[in-house]
Amino acid sequence: MICLVLSGSTIEENISQFKRNREYVDLVELRIDLLHESSRSLASKFPDMVDLPVILTCRRQSDGGKYVGSEKSRGALLESCLDGNFAYVDIEDDVKRSAAELKARERKVRIIRSRHDFTGMPSDIFHRISKIAAKGDIPKMAVTPQSVLDLITLFRVKTELAAVGEKIVLGMGDFGFPSRILYKRVGSMLTYCADTPVAPGQISAQKMKELYRADTVDDRTHIFGVIGNPVLHSFSPEIQNPGFKGINFNAIYVPFHVDSVRSFFILAEMIKISGVSVTVPHKQNVLPYLGKITREVKQIGSCNTVVRAKNLWMGTNTDYYGFVDPLLVEIDNKNIQSALVIGAGGAARSVVWALRNHGCKVTIINRNLDRARNLALETMAAFDSLDNATKYEHVDLIVQTTSVGMVPDSDNDPIPDFKFNKQQTVYELVYRPKYTKMLARARESGCKLLFGIDMLIRQGKLQFESFTGYHYPKRLEQTLHLEED
Numbered sequence: 001m002i003c004l005v006l007s008g009s010t011i012e013e014n015i016s017q018f019k020r021n022r023e024y025v026d027l028v029e030l031r032i033d034l035l036h037e038s039s040r041s042l043a044s045k046f047p048d049m050v051d052l053p054v055i056l057t058c059r060r061q062s063d064g065g066k067y068v069g070s071e072k073s074r075g076a077l078l079e080s081c082l083d084g085n086f087a088y089v090d091i092e093d094d095v096k097r098s099a100a101e102l103k104a105r106e107r108k109v110r111i112i113r114s115r116h117d118f119t120g121m122p123s124d125i126f127h128r129i130s131k132i133a134a135k136g137d138i139p140k141m142a143v144t145p146q147s148v149l150d151l152i153t154l155f156r157v158k159t160e161l162a163a164v165g166e167k168i169v170l171g172m173g174d175f176g177f178p179s180r181i182l183y184k185r186v187g188s189m190l191t192y193c194a195d196t197p198v199a200p201g202q203i204s205a206q207k208m209k210e211l212y213r214a215d216t217v218d219d220r221t222h223i224f225g226v227i228g229n230p231v232l233h234s235f236s237p238e239i240q241n242p243g244f245k246g247i248n249f250n251a252i253y254v255p256f257h258v259d260s261v262r263s264f265f266i267l268a269e270m271i272k273i274s275g276v277s278v279t280v281p282h283k284q285n286v287l288p289y290l291g292k293i294t295r296e297v298k299q300i301g302s303c304n305t306v307v308r309a310k311n312l313w314m315g316t317n318t319d320y321y322g323f324v325d326p327l328l329v330e331i332d333n334k335n336i337q338s339a340l341v342i343g344a345g346g347a348a349r350s351v352v353w354a355l356r357n358h359g360c361k362v363t364i365i366n367r368n369l370d371r372a373r374n375l376a377l378e379t380m381a382a383f384d385s386l387d388n389a390t391k392y393e394h395v396d397l398i399v400q401t402t403s404v405g406m407v408p409d410s411d412n413d414p415i416p417d418f419k420f421n422k423q424q425t426v427y428e429l430v431y432r433p434k435y436t437k438m439l440a441r442a443r444e445s446g447c448k449l450l451f452g453i454d455m456l457i458r459q460g461k462l463q464f465e466s467f468t469g470y471h472y473p474k475r476l477e478q479t480l481h482l483e484e485d
């Protein structure tokens, strides 16, 4: 079930949140601690105003809520609200037998016994869940995994506690995010969503239902994802998930915040992940885990796509092809023969190798000169310092591969004094914003522009082919765009 947390401060606001989200959710949670005091007396009427089951919750501050009164007054408020037709009431695990609990039992309202941990995971999480379930209540554990190993513990709940039918288990924060999406694989009866997040990692109900289709996950769903650190901002779920839906492939694509690639591959075996995209900083870290790699991965020393092949993981690099594809005709026509590559990081490796393999003369300029030198030696390119950019104003192609200009750093330009001319092609790898400061200058000079977002989509489509064996659905291509465009 997908549960919408109503975060409004009045009943009217909550009704409009409900209406906006009705088609995406199966039940709602009314957070009376978030209501203005004047609206709290109306809470008992709320369940009759909506046509879905309602959870009644009054969260105190220590558990991430807004209720500031005494425990006695909180108990009394819950008890009076229970005059309404609530389906569930959330009472924290440490609250002793209360009048609200007695009233809930009398009125056959199911009790959710919750525990929140905003800094870590209780070491006895399995025991706690079993203990609450033994009393006939629904255990709820909202915890904060601090590593992929903690996330593995959450995914073990499903098998270790298979006998506990109804339970709510979710990981908050970056490491916990996959457990919110793959809640069925964690064994949780529901996942929480909100228009305005009231806990770390919550997303909108529309995203949960339409982008991730989290409620359709079953035992046969293939799990794919993107691993990185940070990764939750990644655009890749918005490429892959609609593609899976478009070809009727029972699969889901989830971002995994990864501290240790080694732990991730343990998780991948455990929950049978079928393939992943790999982003910063793991493109090199994954190499030791790959049983088979393509020629480009070997040459570049960097892998951005991993798929499960028979008994081994296979690594490819779609950045390489996603980058070079729109240049091939111009390179063939000899309109592009020389290039200036700004940056010498992971992305620059694919760029420089692709240009060199296609016969372009390349100069790499970078802030850290040693890094530029090393990549230049490997690829038989030239190198220089970033400060000398203006020496190369005559080149046919300028490729910007550093993270300079990316939001929130969008006022910066890595080569502010460089003068473009209209014969040049300028290729920006940063994809947020679409027009970086540097690219906006190149546009003013009349240059031909190539965008980071288009490269991202091209490489994503190639990953889709590796994941599914099918072409990306053509009709979906024009729907791929960033929210800010």
Ligand code: NAP
Residues within 6 Å of the ligand: 280, 319, 322, 342, 343, 344, 345, 346, 347, 348, 366, 367, 368, 369, 371, 401, 402, 403, 404, 406, 414, 429, 430, 431, 451, 452, 453, 455, 456, 457, 459
């Ligand atoms: P990376 O390996 O961390 O390399 C970062 C590069 O940026 C290095 O050359 C670094 O120079 C340079 N840099 C960082 N901050 C700088 C600053 N303040 N001034 C000057 N140079 C600076 O990262 P990456 O994987 O190469 O990714 C770089 C960018 O490319 C990111 O924005 C990423 O989103 C984008 N990218 C886009 C696509 C796509 O499909 N559009 C694909 C891959 C990457 P030093 O060596 O001196 O530190």
